[in-house]
Amino acid sequence: MDKRLNRATDNTFTSENCSVSSASKLESASEDVNNPMKIRKCVRKYDPEYINIGFTAIDVSNEPRPQCVICFEILSNQSMKPSLLNRHLSTKHSTLKNTPKDYFVRKLSEMKSTKKIISSFSGCTY
Numbered sequence: 053m054d055k056r057l058n059r060a061t062d063n064t065f066t067s068e069n070c071s072v073s074s075a076s077k078l079e080s081a082s083e084d085v086n087n088p089m090k091i092r093k094c095v096r097k098y099d100p101e102y103i104n105i106g107f108t109a110i111d112v113s114n115e116p117r118p119q120c121v122i123c124f125e126i127l128s129n130q131s132m133k134p135s136l137l138n139r140h141l142s143t144k145h146s147t148l149k150n151t152p153k154d155y156f157v158r159k160l161s162e163m164k165s166t167k168k169i170i171s172s173f174s175g176c177t178y
């Protein structure tokens with residue numbers, strides 16, 4: 053429930069932050085309400101610096117999403133900002149808060165090699 057509320061707040065924040073074309077607003081206001089995809093125009097991009105706080109990027113339905121290299125949790129694209137990524141690190145991995153980047157880079161390469169193993173196994177099922 054809480055997550056849903058947060059997402060709604062995030063969307064409002066986004067439409068304020070990004071320049072949503074006023075043309076679509078003029079066309080039909082009710083259409084925008086029925087189509088949440090229109091509101092989510094702003095796609096946040098991954099910054100290589102985010103590995104400093106333990107995050108890599110993964111593509112989910114054509115948009116980059118931040119993925120934690122420690123617990124592999126994939127956050128929403130709207131969470132792709134240092135403050136929210138830092139919050140994940142400090143709440144879920146408080147012991148790793150001041151860990152040097154090297155640690156996360158190593159975790160990332162571990163994660164990638166694990167992924168390769170998983171995909172080579174699951175590849176047969178398709």
Ligand SMILES: [Zn+2]
Nearest residue numbers: 120122123144
């Ligand atoms: Zn995590």
